[in-house]
Amino acid sequence: IFRGRRGDQIKVLWADSDGLCLFTKRLERGRFVWPVTRDGKVHLTPAQLSMLLEGIDWKHPKRTERAGIRI
Structure with missing residues (x-):
């Protein structure tokens, strides 16, 4: 996982059976x-990685209300 200098862009590089894959994401805000x-390495749980990719602050997650239909 690589992060841009401004912190609004990340790149994830991984290998699959056919070769290397690159995922890039830039946040519009934040x-x-x-x-x-530690030692130049980042240690993340699967949940932290998921929240990181969604742009969620996994250190201080906030519950949001979901828009729904009320009857």
């Missing part, structure tokens, strides 16, 4: 929450 690095 910055990606970046974990503390």
